[in-house]
Amino acid sequence: MSTFAVVDLGSRKLVVAIARPGREGTLEVLAVQRENSRGMGRGVIKNLREVKQALKAAIEMAEKDSDSVVEDIYLNLSGVNADILTALGKTVVTGEYITRKEILRAIETAKRITIPQHREIIHVMPTKYIVDDQEVEEPEGMFGAVLQVQVQIITHLLTVVKNFENCVEGAGFYPKEMVLNQVADIYALVTKEDRELGVMLIDIGAETTDVALILQNEIHRIFSYEIGGKDFTSDIAIGLNTSMKEAERIKVKYARLFSEGEEELIKVPLMDGGERNITSNELYSIIFPRAEQLFTWIREDIERAGWELRATSGIILTGGGAMLSGLKDFTSEFFKTMVRVAGPVNLNNILNLDQEYTSPEYSTFVGLLKYAQERERSNGRGGQSIFPSIKNVFKNIFKKNPRG
Ligand SMILES: Nc1ncnc2c1ncn2[C@@H]1O[C@H](COP(=O)(O)OP(=O)(O)OP(=O)(O)O)[C@@H](O)[C@H]1O
Ligand SMILES: [Mg+2]
Structure with missing residues (x-):
């Protein structure tokens, strides 16, 4: 499992961590770098060149500190102009028992909901599975004929997403996932x-x-x-x-x-x-x-x-x-x-993170670490979603594959 970086790009501060999955589901933080952010305003990029430079400098500093090299970046997005909607997906079960592939297919069909052209999906979160009209927590391996799934889809403005992606790529990294501030905060704080x-x-x-x-x-x-x-x-x-x-x-x-x-x-x-x-x-x-x-x-x-x-x-x-x-x-x-x-809260599984990061200003940052930990751990095989009662199986339906 690989080393990656999370970046909380705020209007005031820019916080970067380099981390890698450790033993027994832990996350090892290798370096943290905090700077005043530049080129940002009201949660969006105001000056692409400045943000790119700041990002590159902060990540490279963290790389140097940790004596490591990263490619994958988890980056937060402000919620301004984000939108959430609920959609339903459905698939017929081909064999007798529901497979992971079928769960993914059902989720895929939910994503067919019409999204305005100027928006892009950033999160797809299953919240409910229904097997032949019966609600279940985890459908994999269950007997059934029809699988339905309810998902929450979070979209953001295409221009916002593209500018952040551009910025990360321009700095020489790969934007693995964009994470809404609210989603990161939920990971950090909500019991x-x-x-x-x-x-x-x-x-x-x-x-x-x-x-x-x-x-x-x-x-x-x-x-x-x-x-x-x-x-x-x-x-x-x-x-x-x-x-x-x-x-x-x-x-x-x-x-x-x-x-x-x-x-x-x-x-x-x-x-x-x-x-x-x-x-x-x-x-x-x-x-x-x-x-x-x-x-x-x-x-x-x-x-x-x-x-x-x-x-x-x-x-x-x-x-x-x-x-x-x-x-x-x-x-x-x-x-x-x-x-x-x-x-x-609940930082037991995050190793080497200083006590100062339990301050409220670091909620999004630490939430990004926890989110990334979960995503890396599940590695497309279905760890847990934002809400642990529902299994998260959809990593591969995210946009694209890492470079190389
Ligand atoms: N002790 C304090 N009392 C009052 N305000 C404080 C205190 N400490 C920090 N702040 C305020 O918190 C704000 C910075 O918050 P934070 O670090 O969460 O912002 P950010 O994540 O960079 O920005 P954004 O999320 O809006 O893009 C500043 O306006 C600062 O004045
Ligand atoms: Mg913030």
Whole structure:
């Protein structure tokens, strides 16, 4: 089994890991490289040359560190403009017992659903198998005449996918799989209980926010917004007439999403070289509208989806932006439900990963590692899918084969 790289290409940071499958289903991390990302904006490529250079440099550095060479890259995609739909596939069983080939064929037929020309499929996830009108977990080897499969298909804009592929290929690597941020986050954070009871996952990045509604072992809906932690920073910069650098420092150190408590005086260096003092309540009044705007958008979308948060295990907040002081209680108050701020969990099978990567800003990154681990382990033979109750057998139906 081969060595590969995962890349979390965010609007603010670029994190690369080189890893290889280890013993007993573990994943051995050989090197990690973190840089500020360049050429990205709101989750997409704004400057191809810059992103390519940054990517190449970071991967090569990790190669050097680990004394290895990689070709295959697992890369994340922002959820902005992604779409999810459900499709049904069906095949007649030729022998008496269902074979893996027939399962793949059924899934293939589900993929025939009409997808607009400007979109491309990035994930195909079986969520339900039905053998002669009876729902089963794992159809392989079962007796039956007709196999039906329900799949969730995630598509993305062709231009977005192509630009990322181009970028990876241009840097000299092979884009093995593109993984939606929400899918990676689910791998990193969502527990079995969450999946069953239902949960809303919110990843607040620097310039985008990705949301997934998960219920009964399925991704029910995905939403993404072009808003993130950096917008809080620019609100502070504009509101206080200070630089983005100072605004970021002030945000991380002093900003909090509650107005009670002791008033603190904060010294703010101004753009004209002067200085002034503001209170923590003034700072609160600058960031509050942005949080309210983001959550109002999310609330409108979940209401349109007919989603009842109260009946679920609540909300998981993640991404660097989730570390804003007071956000947990603010969110809980806003949505009237339980909230936890979390980073990646269950890292027992990932070897040599430093403790710092359990921070919320690394959820997508670690989720990519776990996703890749699963895909490499199954090696086309059917490990487990995004939701372990359903076997994942569809690796080979992904677009293409590695170079060479
Ligand atoms: N302690 C903190 N308090 C408040 N905000 C924080 C804190 N730490 C990090 N952030 C914010 O988190 C954001 C970066 O988050 P993250 O690293 O998840 O972004 P990204 O993945 O690069 O971006 P995206 O997912 O939008 O493409 C920045 O806006 C930063 O200001
Ligand atoms: Mg991110």
